[in-house]
Amino acid sequence: MLRADGTPAVLKLQPVDEETAGEPVALRAWGGRGAVTLLEHDAESGSMLLERLDAGRGLGAVTDVRVALRTLSEVLTRLHAVAAPPGVRSLADVASGLLDRAPRAIPLLPDPADRGLARTCAAALREVLPEPGDRLLHWDLHYDNVLGAPDGRWVAIDPKPLAGDPGFELLAALHNRWPETDVLPHFDLMTEVLGLDRPRAARWTLARVLQNLVWAAEEGTGSWSDHPDRRIAEALLTRY
Numbered sequence: 001m002l003r004a005d006g007t008p009a010v011l012k013l014q015p016v017d018e019e020t021a022g023e024p025v026a027l028r029a030w031g032g033r034g035a036v037t038l039l040e041h042d043a044e045s046g047s048m049l050l051e052r053l054d055a056g057r058g059l060g061a062v063t064d065v066r067v068a069l070r071t072l073s074e075v076l077t078r079l080h081a082v083a084a085p086p087g088v089r090s091l092a093d094v095a096s097g098l099l100d101r102a103p104r105a106i107p108l109l110p111d112p113a114d115r116g117l118a119r120t121c122a123a124a125l126r127e128v129l130p131e132p133g134d135r136l137l138h139w140d141l142h143y144d145n146v147l148g149a150p151d152g153r154w155v156a157i158d159p160k161p162l163a164g165d166p167g168f169e170l171l172a173a174l175h176n177r178w179p180e181t182d183v184l185p186h187f188d189l190m191t192e193v194l195g196l197d198r199p200r201a202a203r204w205t206l207a208r209v210l211q212n213l214v215w216a217a218e219e220g221t222g223s224w225s226d227h228p229d230r231r232i233a234e235a236l237l238t239r240y
Contacts, residue, residue: 008052008150009039016046019160022088024048026161029085029136034078035156036147053155057148065180066189071154072146072173073193076138076166079156080194084136084163091164092132095125098211105217114213114224117233121210124203133165141169142176166194167204171212171232174205178228183235202240209233 003009014020027038027048040049062068084090099122106118138145139160146154162168170190174181187205191198209229216224224230 025087053147059143108217111223121206125207142172167201171208175228
């Protein structure tokens with residue numbers, strides 16, 4: 001569709017819930033710097049009019065995974081340059097709630113190795129939770145959530161915004177193109193581009209693994225013996 005001024009646009013329709021309520025707030029804060037530009041928003045329906053991107057030009061189609069990962073990491077640097085505004089959820093609250101749920105969820109995991117990993121990840125989260133961060137996070141930035149704009153920019157779409165530490169952002173990219181991912185070199189690339197402290201970023205990544213394990217336990221998912229997140233966590237634990 002075109003706006004009245006001729007600007008190409010796309011209409012995004014979605015329900016207003018805990019995950020989506022902060023999206024227009026975040027898009028306004030980013031103002032097109034690393035994320036799709038918000039043109040109009042109807043608060044009652046949750047609908048948004050966004051700049052039109054090239055759906056056929058995404059990072060998921062870039063064959064060299066390291067080139068794609070560096071580009072994704074550069075997008076994250078632009079997103080994280082913005083402090084989280086009021087109106088988005090906090091990582092502190094999400095992480096605290098996760099630790100509250102973990103003691104009930106972990107025993108539901110059928111594999112003892114998964115239960116042990118979940119407890120290790122919970123301990124890592126407790127180490128970093130006192131300093132949860134204040135950056136505006138995307139929370140779900142993988143390759144298929146980065147599209148090309150007509151002017152050549154790579155921009156993020158579909159954020160689930162949080163106020164928090166950028167280390168919590170890394171897992172989605174690390175497991176999205178599994179088994180192409182070379183865990184430690186790719187983790188090093190991301191933390192280098194983002195300027196993150198690696199041990200701290202590793203702990204926040206383990207916290208994200210814990211979140212996925214808790215969801216798996218609550219949903220009755222089976223063993224994670226071949227799950228990418230287990231392999232990623234094991235690799236990080238060998239070094240950090």
